[in-house]
Amino acid sequence: MSQDAAVGAASRTGSRHKKAWHLAERPLVWLAPLTLLLFVTYVYPAIDVIRYSFTDATLLNPEYAYTTDSFKAVIRSPDLPGILWVTFAFVVASVILQLVLGLLVAMALHRGVRRRLPGVSVVRIIILSAWIVPGVAAGIVWQLMFNEASYGFLNAVLRGAGLSPVAWLSDPNIALWSAVIANVWRGTAFSMLLLYAGLVVIPSSLYEAASVDGATALKQFWYITLPQLRPILLINTVLISIFTLNTFDLILPLTGGGPGRATEVLALYTYNTVFRNFDLSNGAVLAVVLLLISIVFTLIYVRLLPREL
Template identity: 35%
Template structure:
């Protein structure tokens, strides 16, 4: 016992001494420009937005302190709760559909077949297309008179649908476009994880009489779980924070049928000129995203053992 304490103390001292070493100082100096840039483009705007949420902003006269007035206002708006519901529906549906498609195509591409490299390239193409181009092309696909989807419905004997101008279909239509563009992210991460699964496990399981479903449930899925949690977390946060596709395709309309929080914040700030209210909504959105991230990190630590 008496010998353990000095050793532990010595190790702690050595650790802090290393932080002050020449190599460590040079490392921090090389990181300094990145840290400053990160503070300028990320940390400072976040702090500025939080402070702005407590004011009534006006560019022509001094700001008026409202305290939590903006938050009281937004929580009293029925349309805010509708937008919040749309945001969660859009995020959940998009991530589930992308994960399902990505996993399905990853399982397909994990097999040997002729033309697999070409199929992989074609399936990855949507991930390389800018959101603006995706939105414009899918607007054409959903066009009432000339769109492909209505053309197929017409051939099958069904009535044409107002995909983007009817509240019943608008959010669903945008979700389809978003899923098509982003499912390759799930596909390529799942496929990479499958390549790391030892084939000996499959061979031993087949010898024991396991079916393909058994192999998938007891070998493939457990190995995919860590990367699946991380990928789902990243895509969920990206989806919650996504703006471009919905704004270009529907601008949140018709009415508020496809309105989500990022587009709602933009409308409050640059159309209603209420920057204080927009900042308050952005802070609420930040809290939601932080909570979402903490939940998934907790799940990652408990189920996977990551730190």
């Protein structure tokens, strides 16, 4: 390369570095498009929902007036305490089971990969396939599984074993737990994916040192695995709590919120208020309640995160 060519290349490289340095000094230049996109797709719709919550708007009448009567109507509703209790039980049971099962599956897959067991990749794909199934499709599949007719798979298995069939979806005391089972089946794969990623980055030297010191597998799990996974466990808990809190697409084809209102969670109640009762203002108030609960969940978990994060 001639001297002139080398000087030209160095000049172009310096120019590129100078432009990159200017962009680093002015982050708003490259953050502006992303900020605008987030505002249009997330912030503005949320602000619009909050605005509608202070109106008496319905889907049947384009005219509305600003008022706080919608908040008073929702707070005084006799259905709200029961809906909140069903939502609480559904979210807590789903989150606990997804965390426990996700961790167990992630540990089993991690150990299988380390030992190079055949079929581990196939098992991983099968588990992840449950996660990519749309909620409505999953609800229909589980509705067929739980169905009390002759074609219901689970009751057919029970009859074949000489046991009495179970009213999976028609008994108010069982229907909610049937919905929990369906939701856990769909959501466990997501927890497994996050926790498996956390297990992969734990240094194997920690386990080797613990083995040399005579630590049992249970102690290694309690004093090494869980502390190392704590940040991911908390983030995972935040995400699946919010996902579960906003779940209605699975419950809608599974039980429709019944029998009675035994499985009508807050998200489904909001959907029914807007699209069945055509009450946009009350539905907006319930959406705001969902948003506030999600924010409270997030703030609690963020406070629990290690300070170094």
